[in-house]
Structure formats: C-alpha cells, structure tokens
Amino acid sequence: MTVPAGTTVPASTGIAELGAEARRAHTSYGEGALVVCDQVVRIYSGAGIEVQALQGLDLLIEEGELVAMVGASGSGKSTLMNILAGLDTPTAGRVRVAGRDLGALTAGDRLAYRRRQVGFVWQQASRNLLPYLTARQNVATPMRLAGVGRRRRATMAMELLEVFGVADCANRTPSRMSGGEQQRTAIAAALANLPRLLLADEPTGELDSQTAQEVFAALQTANTELGATVLVVTHDPAVSAQVRRTVAIRDGRTSTETLRHDEADEAGNAVRHAVEYAVLDRAGRIQLPREMIEEHEMKDLVRLESEPDHIGVWASRPQAGTGDSDPAGPASREAR
Ligand SMILES: Nc1ncnc2c1ncn2[C@@H]1O[C@H](COP(=O)(O)OP(=O)(O)O)[C@@H](O)[C@H]1O
Ligand SMILES: [Mg+2]
Numbered sequence: 001m002t003v004p005a006g007t008t009v010p011a012s013t014g015i016a017e018l019g020a021e022a023r024r025a026h027t028s029y030g031e032g033a034l035v036v037c038d039q040v041v042r043i044y045s046g047a048g049i050e051v052q053a054l055q056g057l058d059l060l061i062e063e064g065e066l067v068a069m070v071g072a073s074g075s076g077k078s079t080l081m082n083i084l085a086g087l088d089t090p091t092a093g094r095v096r097v098a099g100r101d102l103g104a105l106t107a108g109d110r111l112a113y114r115r116r117q118v119g120f121v122w123q124q125a126s127r128n129l130l131p132y133l134t135a136r137q138n139v140a141t142p143m144r145l146a147g148v149g150r151r152r153r154a155t156m157a158m159e160l161l162e163v164f165g166v167a168d169c170a171n172r173t174p175s176r177m178s179g180g181e182q183q184r185t186a187i188a189a190a191l192a193n194l195p196r197l198l199l200a201d202e203p204t205g206e207l208d209s210q211t212a213q214e215v216f217a218a219l220q221t222a223n224t225e226l227g228a229t230v231l232v233v234t235h236d237p238a239v240s241a242q243v244r245r246t247v248a249i250r251d252g253r254t255s256t257e258t259l260r261h262d263e264a265d266e267a268g269n270a271v272r273h274a275v276e277y278a279v280l281d282r283a284g285r286i287q288l289p290r291e292m293i294e295e296h297e298m299k300d301l302v303r304l305e306s307e308p309d310h311i312g313v314w315a316s317r318p319q320a321g322t323g324d325s326d327p328a329g330p331a332s333r334e335a336r
Contacts, residue, residue: 034229035061040093042079053079055252058281066223066230068240071249077233081201086114098196115146119190123202128186129174135185136170142192160188164218180211184218198228254279255287
C-alpha cells in the first residue's frame with residue numbers, strides 16, 4: 001500500500017496547530033486586564049531547602065478595580081506583591097502589568113516600570129518615607145527621579161498632600177507625624193508619578209482601627225479620584241468588607257474570591273451581599289475550603305458526580321472487609 005504523499009502533512013500541521021493553540025491560550029488569557037498572573041511560581045532556594053512560595057498562581061485584575069487580598073501568614077502574599085512591584089521575578093509562569101511582561105524587562109525598563117507604572121506602600125511606615133525629608137520632599141522625590149521639573153513637583157506634591165488630608169504635614173519629617181499621617185503621606189508619594197497600579201502590603205497592619213480606616217479611605221481616594229487600580233493586602237475584616245472583590249490566597253495559589261454587590265431591600269435601602277466563590281483554574285483545579293473538607297472528613301480521594309446543574313463531591317472512604325469499597329454516591333450505585 002502506498003501512502004499518498006502529503007499524509008504526514010496533516011499530522012505535523014496538527015501538532016503545529018496544537019502548539020499554536022496553546023500559545024494563543026496563553027497570550028489571550030486575561031487579554032485587556034491590567035494585571036495578569038499566569039501560573040506564577042516562585043521558589044526560594046538556599047541552604048539546602050526549597051520553599052515554594054507561589055505554586056502556579058492565577059490572578060486577573062481589571063483596570064480601575066480595588067481588590068483586597070487576604071491569606072494566612074506565609075501564604076505568599078508579599079512574594080506576589082514584590083513580583084508585581086518589579087522587585088523580584090517569578091521562577092516560572094508569567095506576570096503582565098499594563099501589557100509589560102515583567103519577566104522580560106531589561107534593567108532599564110524595570111527601573112522605568114518601578115518609577116512610573118507602579119507605586120507601593122509597605123506595612124512599616126519607615127520603609128515608605130525617607131526619615132530626613134519632609135512630607136513634601138518625600139512626595140516630590142519620585143517625581144525628581146522621573147525628571148519632573150521643580151515647579152511642577154512643588155505644585156503636584158502639595159496637591160497630593162491635600163487630596164490625602166495631610167497638607168499640614170508638608171514641612172514635617174516622618175518622626176513628627178502620626179502613624180496614620182505617615183501612611184497617608186506614603187500613599188501620596190506612591191502616587192506621585194500617577195502609576196496605574198498601586199500596591200499596598202498590609203498598610204494598616206501597625207495602626208489602630210480608627211487610623212486604619214483613614215488609611216483605607218486614602219486608598220479608596222487613590223482609586224476613585226486618581227484612577228489608580230489598587231491591590232491591598234489586609235488582615236482587617238473591616239477593610240475587606242468594604243471592597244467589591246476580595247481574593248484569598250492559600251499555599252501560594254488563589255483559592256477563593258468573595259464578590260460583594262449592593263441590592264435594594266423592600267424599603268429601598270442598599271444592602272450589601274457577599275458571595276464566596278472557589279477559584280477554578282485553567283487546569284480545572286479548585287481548592288475546597290478547609291472547613292468543608294474537615295466537616296465531610298475528606299482525604300486523598302473524592303468522588304465527583306456530574307448533575308444537570310452542579311457537580312457533587314463525595315468523600316471516598318474505602319471500608320476494609322465489607323466488600324463495599326465505595327461511598328454511597330449515586331454514581332457508584334448506578335454503576336453496579
Ligand atoms: N527571601 C526569602 N527566602 C526564603 N523564603 C522566603 C523568602 N521570602 C518569603 N519566603 C517564604 O515564602 C513563603 C511565603 O512568604 P510571604 O510571601 O512573605 O507570605 P505572606 O506575605 O503571605 O505572609 C513563606 O514560607 C516564607 O517563609
Ligand atoms: Mg507578607
């Protein structure tokens with residue numbers, strides 16, 4: 001039998017097409033989003049031990065959003081923030097902010113990215129402001145580094161301090177400001193070059209609840225008045241309850257998201273509804289909430305059953321000696 005010439009062509013075309021499709025799936029993932037984290041992995045290795053801080057994290061943030069990020073200590077939040085800030089690079093996976101692939105920036109582009117595209121505020125006020133400069137000088141410094149002229153720097157710095165309610169601190173150094181004033185000045189400084197993305201890693205962690213509320217209000221101002229997309233890491237439930245979207249990180253992956261929206265009750269008052277969703281990644285993985293796993297004593301293997309409008313998940317507990325090695329899931333009964 002002769003194989004007609006060209007038979008192999010469709011096969012190789014097939015493989016080429018699969019490859020192209022995989023590439024398309026990667027490049028079109030999150031198209032149009034301001035922040036795209038595509039299966040981001042960050043492994044810290046040293047002294048013979050390896051820590052997988054991020055384990056294939058997916059996250060999309062649209063321009064204009066204000067998103068809260070929560071998660072236990074050590075879950076990878078700061079690792080992600082450092083990568084988004086351009087201070088660290090992922091071990092694998094891709095991070096794109098405003099169309100830039102952060103893993104592929106030259107040193108010069110990386111510096112420009114940090115100066116103009118992204119602003120950050122850390123938990124320790126001392127890390128945000130230079131101690132020997134006044135509030136006004138602290139806000140003007142990022143503009144000076146970006147080549148903004150002296151006059152514009154001065155006007156802009158005062159305007160920003162006013163927007164965040166700390167104009168009276170203009171001529172004070174951080175040691176003569178309260179913790180809340182320092183953080184609001186830090187937000188003003190982070191926004192000096194009008195970045196599209198503002199990152200805040202537990203900015204209210206060292207503040208009392210009243211002051212924390214003021215600092216969070218400043219982040220809302222950054223979002224609504226200055227148009228910055230904001231990602232804020234917080235442990236404060238009062239803060240996360242005020243945002244529309246809260247992303248939870250567990251073991252280096254996004255695990256759940258809580259979305260909130262307002263609805264009018266019968267009397268016409270706005271009532272806030274919150275719905276928690278598990279994140280389904282593109283490989284089909286979800287993380288079941290720990291409480292549910294414990295409540296149903298699930299371990300190692302679970303049984304899935306596709307129903308017309310949902311998927312059922314059953315704990316699978318093989319029972320030795322009974323001959324009945326299956327839980328009472330409907331599928332197992334039908335299969336017998
Ligand atoms: N520079 C580092 N070297 C080694 N391990 C690190 C480093 N930074 C963070 N880690 C580890 O990575 C994991 C995630 O840390 P981190 O991102 O700081 O978590 P979070 O901010 O959620 O508390 C932790 O296990 C932490 O110990
Ligand atoms: Mg942290």
